[in-house]
Each structure stands twice: as C-alpha cells, then as structure tokens.
Amino acid sequence: MSANLVVTGLTQKFGGLTALNNVNMEVNLGEIVGVIGPNGAGKTTLFNVITGVYRPTQGQVVLNGKQINGLKRYEITRLGFARTFQNIRLFKQMTVLDNVKMGMCCRSKCNVFDNLLHTPRKRREEKEQEEKALKILETLNLLDYKYDAPGSLPYGEQRRLEIARAMATDATILLLDEPAAGMNDQETGELSKTVSGLRDSGYTIILIEHDMKFVMNICDRLYVLNHGELIASGTPEEVKTDPEVINAYLGKEEEE
Amino acid sequence: MKKNSVLKKAWTGLVEFVAMHQIPIMAVLILLVIAFPFMTDNKYLLRIATLCLINIVLGLALNLVQGYMGQMSFATAAFWGIGAYAGTIGVMRLGMPSLLGMAFGMAVAGLFGLLIALPTLKLKGYYLSIVTMGFCEIVRIVEMNWQDLTRGSLGIMNIPAVSIFGFRFKSGRANYIIALIILFVVTIFVKNLINSNFGLSLKAIRDDDSAAETMGINIVHVKRVNFVISALICGFVGAFYAQYVSFIHPSSFASGVSQEYIVMIIFGGLGSIPGTFLGCIALTILPELMRSLLQYRLLIYGALMVIMMNFMPGGLLGNLDLGLVRKKILERRSREAVKGSGGGDGE
Numbered sequence: 372m373s374a375n376l377v378v379t380g381l382t383q384k385f386g387g388l389t390a391l392n393n394v395n396m397e398v399n400l401g402e403i404v405g406v407i408g409p410n411g412a413g414k415t416t417l418f419n420v421i422t423g424v425y426r427p428t429q430g431q432v433v434l435n436g437k438q439i440n441g442l443k444r445y446e447i448t449r450l451g452f453a454r455t456f457q458n459i460r461l462f463k464q465m466t467v468l469d470n471v472k473m474g475m476c477c478r479s480k481c482n483v484f485d486n487l488l489h490t491p492r493k494r495r496e497e498k499e500q501e502e503k504a505l506k507i508l509e510t511l512n513l514l515d516y517k518y519d520a521p522g523s524l525p526y527g528e529q530r531r532l533e534i535a536r537a538m539a540t541d542a543t544i545l546l547l548d549e550p551a552a553g554m555n556d557q558e559t560g561e562l563s564k565t566v567s568g569l570r571d572s573g574y575t576i577i578l579i580e581h582d583m584k585f586v587m588n589i590c591d592r593l594y595v596l597n598h599g600e601l602i603a604s605g606t607p608e609e610v611k612t613d614p615e616v617i618n619a620y621l622g623k624e625e626e627e
Numbered sequence: 628m629k630k631n632s633v634l635k636k637a638w639t640g641l642v643e644f645v646a647m648h649q650i651p652i653m654a655v656l657i658l659l660v661i662a663f664p665f666m667t668d669n670k671y672l673l674r675i676a677t678l679c680l681i682n683i684v685l686g687l688a689l690n691l692v693q694g695y696m697g698q699m700s701f702a703t704a705a706f707w708g709i710g711a712y713a714g715t716i717g718v719m720r721l722g723m724p725s726l727l728g729m730a731f732g733m734a735v736a737g738l739f740g741l742l743i744a745l746p747t748l749k750l751k752g753y754y755l756s757i758v759t760m761g762f763c764e765i766v767r768i769v770e771m772n773w774q775d776l777t778r779g780s781l782g783i784m785n786i787p788a789v790s791i792f793g794f795r796f797k798s799g800r801a802n803y804i805i806a807l808i809i810l811f812v813v814t815i816f817v818k819n820l821i822n823s824n825f826g827l828s829l830k831a832i833r834d835d836d837s838a839a840e841t842m843g844i845n846i847v848h849v850k851r852v853n854f855v856i857s858a859l860i861c862g863f864v865g866a867f868y869a870q871y872v873s874f875i876h877p878s879s880f881a882s883g884v885s886q887e888y889i890v891m892i893i894f895g896g897l898g899s900i901p902g903t904f905l906g907c908i909a910l911t912i913l914p915e916l917m918r919s920l921l922q923y924r925l926l927i928y929g930a931l932m933v934i935m936m937n938f939m940p941g942g943l944l945g946n947l948d949l950g951l952v953r954k955k956i957l958e959r960r961s962r963e964a965v966k967g968s969g970g971g972d973g974e
Contacts, residue, residue: 422841448843462834464898464946465827473831476824477843483852486823487816493823500824518955540843 375400375575376421376544381430383413383420383599390416392599394430398544403566403576405590405607407583409619412596414579415457418546421577422454423447434544449477453542455533457549457579461521467532468517471504474539504539511535511565527558531565538569545569547578551585563589587611595619646952660807664800673799679911680806681868686892686907687817687900688860693889694898695821696853697833698751701885702743702759705766706736706861707868708880712770712777714866715786715875725790729866736862737855739766744851751836763882770877782876789870802871809867813860818900820856822950829853830898890928894935896942905943 378396382389391413398404406414420427423444432440439447453474462470485493508514511531516524521532530550537545550566551559559582567589570576580586586593587607595603595610597619603610610616645652664673685703692700714732717723723731747758770777777783788797789805796802820826828849831839840846869875887910895906914924935942 424841443845444840445843445845448841453843454841456838460835460838462831462838464834465830466951469827469830472824473827473839474842476828476831479824481824483825483856486820486825487856489819489823497823518951518958536842 375435376577377431377433378417378421379431379433381417381420381432382428383416383425384428390599391420391427391596394596394599394601396594396601396604398575398577400575401570401573402591403570403578403589405586405593406577406579406596407581407586407593407610408596408602411598413599414596415548416599417596418454418548418577418579421447422452422546445477448540448542451541451543452546453537453540453544454546455530455537455548455550457552459529459533461529461532461536463520463522465521466518467513467521467524468501468504468508470521470532471507471535471539472500474536475500475503475541478541507535507538510538510568527554527562530554531562534565534569538574542574544575544577547576547580549579549581551580551582559585642947642949642952643956646949647956649949649953661804664803670799673803675912675915677799677803677806677871679908680803680810681864681871682888682891682907682911683904684806684810684813684864685861685888686895686903687813688857688864689888690892690897690899690903691817691820691829691853691857691860694892694896694903695826695829695833696850698748698850699753699756699889700759700854700857701756701763701882701889702740702858703861703888704880704882704884705759705763706740706858707865707884708766708770708875708877709739710736710862710865711869711875711880712783712865713862715783715869716776717866718787718870719783725787725870728870729863732866732869733859733863736865737859740855740858740862741851743858744854748850748854749847759885760882763880763885767877767881770880777877780877782874783869784874786869786873786875788873789867805867806871809864813864814900816860821900825849825853833898887928890932893942894931896944896947899942899944899947901947901949902942902944 376396376398378394381391381394381396383391394413394417396417406417408414416425419425420440421432423440423442423446427440430440431438434450434452437450439450442450462473465473479496481490481493481496484490505514505517508517511534513528513532513535516528521529524532530552534545534547534550537547547566551562554562563585566576566578578586578590590607592605593603593607593610594601595613595616602615602619603613605613663676667673685707688706689700689703692698710732712732713735714728717731718725718728743758743762747755771779773779788795789802790796796805821829828839828844828846831842831844832846832849836846891906891910892903893906894910895904896902914921917924917927920927939945
C-alpha cells in the first residue's frame with residue numbers, strides 16, 4: 372500500500388522548549404493510526420503542525436507527494452484534512468445543523484454575488500448541503516438535536532458533533548484529538564463503533580487518546596511519543612510489550 | 628420570580644406566534660409602511676419616518692460587521708459621510724445624474740472600506756474599533772478642512788433632489804418611498820447574505836475564529852469582503868441622504884454619530900434583522916419625543932447601555948432567528964404527531 376501522509380524529521384521548537392524532536396511518521400490510506408504518550412509528550416503539537424497551526428522548525432509534512440507544511444490552515448483543510456479539538460470548540464451561537472453546514476462552507480462554489488442575490492445555483496447548493504448535513508448528523512446519531520445550541524448537548528454528543536463538523540469539510544483524513552475524553556465506558560464503546568464505521572466508509576483516521584482500551588481495540592498502528600520524541604511504533608501488540616513504552620508510562624523497574 | 632416567568636411565557640408565545648405567521652404579518656406591515664405617507668401630510672412626521680428608514684439601512688450595514696462578524700466598528704458615520712460627500716461632489720461638480728452620483732458615493736465609500744480592511748482585518752479583537760474610531764475622526768477633519776472640495780464648515784447647500792429618468796422627486800412623500808425601496812433591497816441582500824455560507828462563515832468567525840480557519844475558511848478574506856459590503860451600503864445611503872436633505876455638513880458624520888448607531892443595534896439586538904429594525908426605529912423616534920431632554924441625551928444613552936449590558940446583553944431581540952423558531956415548532960409538532968399516533972396504536 373502506498374503511503375498517504377508522510378512526516379519526516381519533524382522538529383518543533385518554542386523558544387528553548389523542544390516540543391517535537393525529529394518525529395517520523397507514515398499514515399496509509401484507510402488506516403486508523405493512534406498517537407499516544409504521557410501528558411505533554413507533544414501529541415497535540417503534532418496535530419497542530421500537520422494542520423498548519425504552527426510552521427515546523429524543521430522537517431516536512433507530505434501528503435501524496437505534495438509538501439503541505441508552510442501552507443495556510445484553510446488551504447490544508449481544503450486538501451482534505453479535518454480535525455477535532457481536545458477542548459471542544461464548537462460555534463456556540465449557531466445550531467447543531469449550522470455547525471455541520473459551516474464545515475461545508477470551504478467547498479462552496481458560490482461567490483459573494485450568488486450569496487447576495489440567492490441565485491438558483493445558490494439555492495441548489497444550499498439544498499444539497501442541507502441534505503448532506505442531515506445525513507452526517509444521522510450517521511453520528513445527532514439528528515434529534517439539529518436545531519439545538521451545541522452547548523446544550525451532553526458531553527459525548529458534543530464530541531461527536533465535532534467529528535460531524537470535521538466530516539462535513541469533505542475530508543479524507545480525520546484527526547481526532549482525544550475523542551473519548553470524559554466519556555463513560557458505554558459512550559466509548561459506541562464511539563469505537565462510530566470510528567471503525569468511518570474507516571470502513573473510506574476515511575483515514577489519526578487519533579490521540581489516553582483511553583488504552585479504546586486505542587488498543589480500534590487502532591491498526593500506534594505511534595508513541597514521549598518528551599517530543601518518537602519512542603516506539605507498530606501494531607498495538609508490539610507497542611504494548613515494548614520496554615521503552617512501559618518505561619515511559621510506568622517508570623523503570625530497576626530504578627529503585 | 629413568578630411574574631418573571633409569566634412575562635417569559637408571554638414573550639415566548641408572542642415570538643412563536645410571529646414565527647408561525649411571518650408571511651401575513653410581514654404583508655400587513657409592508658402595506659402599512661407603504662400606506663403611511665398617503666395617510667399624512669405632516670412634513671415633520673414624514674421626515675422622521677424617512678430618517679428611520681435611512682437609519683435602519685445603516686444599522687443593518689453595521690450589524691453585518693458588529694453583530695454577525697463580532698467586531699465593533701466606529702466607521703458607520705465615516706462611510707456614510709464619504710458616500711454623502713462623494714455623491715454630492717459627483718453630482719454638483721462632475722455633473723453626474725442623481726443615480727450615478729449614488730453609485731459613485733457607494734464606490735468611493737467601498738474603496739475606503741477596502742483600504743481600512745486590508746491592514747486591520749488581519750487582526751482580531753479591538754484593533755478594528757480603534758482604527759475605525761480614528762478613521763472616522765480623520766474623515767470629519769478632512770471634510771472640515773478641505774475647503775475647495777467640501778466648503779468646510781459652511782457645508783454644501785442646495786444639493787439637487789433625487790431625480791430618476793428626468794423626474795425630480797422633491798416631496799417628502801416621494802423620498803420616503805425611495806428610502807423604503809432602498810431599505811427593502813438592502814434588507815433582502817443582508818438576509819440572503821447571512822443565511823448563506825458566507826453568513827455561516829461570519830458567525831463562525833464571531834464564535835471562534837481559529838476554529839473557523841481550521842474548518843477551511845479564509846477568515847481574513849471573508850472579513851474583508853464583509854467589511855467592504857458594509858461600507859458600500861453606508862456609502863450608497865449616504866449619497867441618497869445628501870440628495871434628500873439637500874444640505875450636508877461635517878458635523879452630521881462625526882464619530883459620535885457612529886456611536887449612536889452602535890447603541891441602536893446593541894439596544895435592538897446584535898445579529899438580528901428584526902432587532903436592527905426595532906432598535907433603529909426606537910432610537911430615532913425617542914429623541915424626537917424627548918426634545919426637551921435633548922441635552923441629557925448622551926446621559927440617557929449611557930444609562931440605557933449600562934442597563935442593557937447588565938440585563939439583556941444580547942439586546943431586545945439579540946440573535947432572534949424567526950426562521951429557526953418556526954423550524955423548531957414544526958419539528959416539535961411533527962414529533963408530537965408521531966408520538967400521538969404511536970400512543971393511539973398502543974391502546
């Protein structure tokens with residue numbers, strides 16, 4: 372299988388702090404890849420670099436042979452990346468449906484004049500968007516909330532709405548930042564089904580998560596970060612038994 | 628506490644009623660405003676009504692920037708003034724016909740809007756407010772001192788009235804109708820705009836601009852386009868205003884005037900078209916009713932602002948979306964219908 376997203380030698384420094392140090396990563400089409408590691412390991416920074424929030428100090432992010440680091444955030448999104456946020460960042464004064472439709476704005480083919488004059492082209496597009504948004508909400512089981520304010524939704528639903536909004540951008544690669552945070556076992560179980568379902572319908576998924584059961588269950592491959600360095604990678608089974616990983620999470624055995 | 632909930636219930640009931648009967652209510656209101664000039668010959672009343680219409684247009688333009696995009700702008704009066712002066716100079720010096728003058732005023736205001744938007748809208752927060760505040764003052768000072776062009780503090784007098792296809796509309800009644808048409812068109816444009824993807828992007832930028840950019844929105848571009856549209860509207864109505872009142876003076880376009888529009892839309896409701904109508908009408912008519920208190924007007928405005936910010940930070944009709952209320956009611960009804968029939972089957 373050909374590599375889809377390739378990260379090579381990625382280094383991100385903030386002043387004297389090295390948040391990422393020479394990180395290499397490969398994500399293939401149709402995979403679920405997990406990024407794990409203790410708090411402060413640089414996982415979210417990695418997402419921020421891939422989606423263009425930061426420009427890396429060194430290294431490259433290449434999508435299908437095209438270098439994407441250095442592009443603006445909205446340009447990267449238009450290439451097919453979409454992400455969710457660790458701290459939920461929905462548009463609070465808009466309805467759930469509008470939050471999803473908003474994700475489609477970047478694909479709109481209408482210009483300002485279409486919008487001003489509400490031309491037939493605009494009407495057609497609006498109808499398509501509405502249908503598509505409802506379909507996405509249905510996939511993620513959010514249809515009943517469509518006219519509610521996102522702030523009034525239960526926590527798990529808000530996280531799912533973030534995924535819905537990301538899907539609406541027509542992304543091929545979804546980056547989910549701690550999608551199961553704060554969920555109970557049952558909600559996490561449902562989420563694994565949703566995420567596997569997304570993979571089956573053609574998405575490539577990269578996710579950060581602390582819930583090990585969730586990660587081990589659904590990820591095809593894992594990358595483990597610690598202090599900004601990649602300390603291990605491989606299938607969940609390989610990673611689970613890797614001494615470096617055990618050290619990072621539990622500390623060294625001989626130390627005491 | 629209990630009284631409060633009764634009030635709330637009554638209010639929700641009223642909003643729901645209006646939402647469900649939008650078309651007949653709108654039809655009646657439109658008929659009333661069209662019939663209004665033919666019911667009275669009172670020049671004073673007609674003039675206040677026309678000013679109301681002009682103020683609503685300006686309020687809508689400001690609401691695009693402040694209510695939907697979430698950035699406070701003090702440039703309303705500046706663009707209004709630029710439109711008025713440019714339109715007047717176009718007509719009186721360059722010999723443009725009336726309508727072309729309005730288009731010219733609009734274009735010049737839009738150009739200045741673009742000049743402001745290019746550097747300032749890369750930034751977020753209060754930079755725009757500060758720049759526009761200064762811009763408004765600069766525009767007034769230029770209007771005051773560029774004697775050759777603007778006649779400075781003498782103002783420009785005897786501006787020819789609006790004329791369309793050789794017809795000169797001097798009467799208050801005709802100008803009221805023209806203002807009404809302008810308002811009608813602008814309202815439809817603004818409504819289309821905010822209900823479109825462009826409007827969704829604006830609201831998203833207001834709620835969380837960084838997340839909006841991550842969702843693929845070129846936020847700087849959207850903000851700039853929106854700001855220029857707002858300036859274009861102000862400029863056009865400014866040029867019309869000059870031809871309507873036939874006399875313009877720099878003091879009509881001072882930065883204090885911009886603040887009044889901000890008060891109007893905050894009072895009526897940020898991010899709401901009915902709110903803009905309500906706020907602009909109320910705060911155009913109230914000062915007229917309280918002529919004897921004129922010197923205390925800013926004091927009253929200030930008190931009003933403090934009270935509003937404390938008790939109704941969104942304004943009277945903040946973020947009210949009748950279309951959404953209607954959709955919610957229909958949804959609830961269809962759900963109840965399903966439940967009702969389901970229960971019937973069970974028994």
